[in-house]
Amino acid sequence: MDIAVGSGNPVKRRAVERTCPDASVAAVVVDSGVSEQPTGHDETIAGAVTRAERALGAGDYDFGVGIEGGVAAFSAGDGTDETDLYLVMWAAVTDGERVGRAAGPSLALPARIADRIDAGEELGPVMDDVLGTDDIAKNEGAAGVFTGGRLTRTDALESAVTGAFAPFRCELY
Numbered sequence: 016m017d018i019a020v021g022s023g024n025p026v027k028r029r030a031v032e033r034t035c036p037d038a039s040v041a042a043v044v045v046d047s048g049v050s051e052q053p054t055g056h057d058e059t060i061a062g063a064v065t066r067a068e069r070a071l072g073a074g075d076y077d078f079g080v081g082i083e084g085g086v087a088a089f090s091a092g093d094g095t096d097e098t099d100l101y102l103v104m105w106a107a108v109t110d111g112e113r114v115g116r117a118a119g120p121s122l123a124l125p126a127r128i129a130d131r132i133d134a135g136e137e138l139g140p141v142m143d144d145v146l147g148t149d150d151i152a153k154n155e156g157a158a159g160v161f162t163g164g165r166l167t168r169t170d171a172l173e174s175a176v177t178g179a180f181a182p183f184r185c186e187l188y
Contacts, residue, residue: 019076021045021066024153027082030172034180041076045069047083052137056103059085063107064114071109080179081107082172084152086124086132100129102138102157106175108183117178119171122161
């Protein structure tokens with residue numbers, strides 16, 4: 016099986032390789048068609064689907080996979096109008112006829128980071144600035160930092176990719 020991942024990010028490629036260990040996985044750099052910092056589930060899902068479709072169309076592949084990280088506001092759940100900003104991640108898989116979609120874990124952003132995202136900054140550079148790192152998104156990611164390394168970005172994305180492959184692995188769909 017040949018799979019194209021719509022990104023040059025090695026973390027995204029590793030997530031697909033872990034989901035499909037017997038496949039040949041190629042990284043294909045494509046544009047997501049959404050903003051650099053997707054906001055809300057709709058935009059994040061759209062980016063994942065666009066990446067999957069463009070990756071599949073880039074060559075002779077059985078599947079195209081798109082993975083997109085974004086931020087989304089959720090109700091605080093306390094009966095008020097308060098919301099908290101969360102890191103969200105979505106994956107999409109397509110064979111050219113069907114599309115599977117699934118979310119990875121959602122993690123609350125610390126207030127000082129959420130404030131900067133609300134002001135228009137992008138999560139990766141904000142995390143690098145706060146941590147004094149370079150390319151956190153190509154390493155443990157914000158998920159790794161927020162969970163003390165117990166859930167790396169690869170782990171989180173793997174769960175989304177695994178879920179997005181479900182319609183291709185289970186005849187109940």
